Amino acid sequence: MAKAAVLVVDMLKDFVKPEFIPRSRISGTIDAIKRLLDRARAKGVPVVYVCDSHLPDDGEFKIWPRHAVQGTEGAEVIEELKPREGDYIVKKRRYSGFYGTDLDLLLRELGVDTVIIVGVATHICVLHTAADAYFRGYRVFVPRDCVNAPTDEENDWGLRYIQRMYGAIVEESSRLEV
Numbered sequence: 001m002a003k004a005a006v007l008v009v010d011m012l013k014d015f016v017k018p019e020f021i022p023r024s025r026i027s028g029t030i031d032a033i034k035r036l037l038d039r040a041r042a043k044g045v046p047v048v049y050v051c052d053s054h055l056p057d058d059g060e061f062k063i064w065p066r067h068a069v070q071g072t073e074g075a076e077v078i079e080e081l082k083p084r085e086g087d088y089i090v091k092k093r094r095y096s097g098f099y100g101t102d103l104d105l106l107l108r109e110l111g112v113d114t115v116i117i118v119g120v121a122t123h124i125c126v127l128h129t130a131a132d133a134y135f136r137g138y139r140v141f142v143p144r145d146c147v148n149a150p151t152d153e154e155n156d157w158g159l160r161y162i163q164r165m166y167g168a169i170v171e172e173s174s175r176l177e178v
Helices: 023-042 103-109 122-135 152-166
Strands: 004-009 047-052 088-092 114-120 139-143 169-171
Touching: 004 023, 004 122, 023 047, 023 114, 047 103, 047 122, 088 103, 114 122, 122 139, 122 152, 139 152, 152 169
Parallel strands: 004 047, 004 114, 047 088, 114 139, 139 169
Antiparallel strands: none
């Protein structure tokens, strides 16, 4: 990889709970992300948290229950993966981390040409962020052990789609050269 960044998508308190993805289902994912972030930070790879941050009356709540409302505890990154000094935070109001944010500008200023996307949900926000990364010319990696969705079917479908449609490299995080 020429110059990579890790994008941590929506690892927020509102998404790691029984009505979305129960902690019992996602605990291995959290551990894998933590190990990847430790490796990335040790090598100076930028870590960018891409976090839902909705207005209280966001139109998305016509589709989904209220979640990640700006200023609420549910919009905070889970304790195990809290951002560290030197990490970046990009707030988003739509599925893609690129739509209506300065993520692309940040990555370009950092000289990044490759993104490693981790987080939730594979079939929604991870997928749309991967799509927009691809459309902007970034190489896309999605470590399969570092993403998750409410069901195996949704997770597997999202990974297959990202790999087929965007040419993403989908493999275990331990195999990535970070």
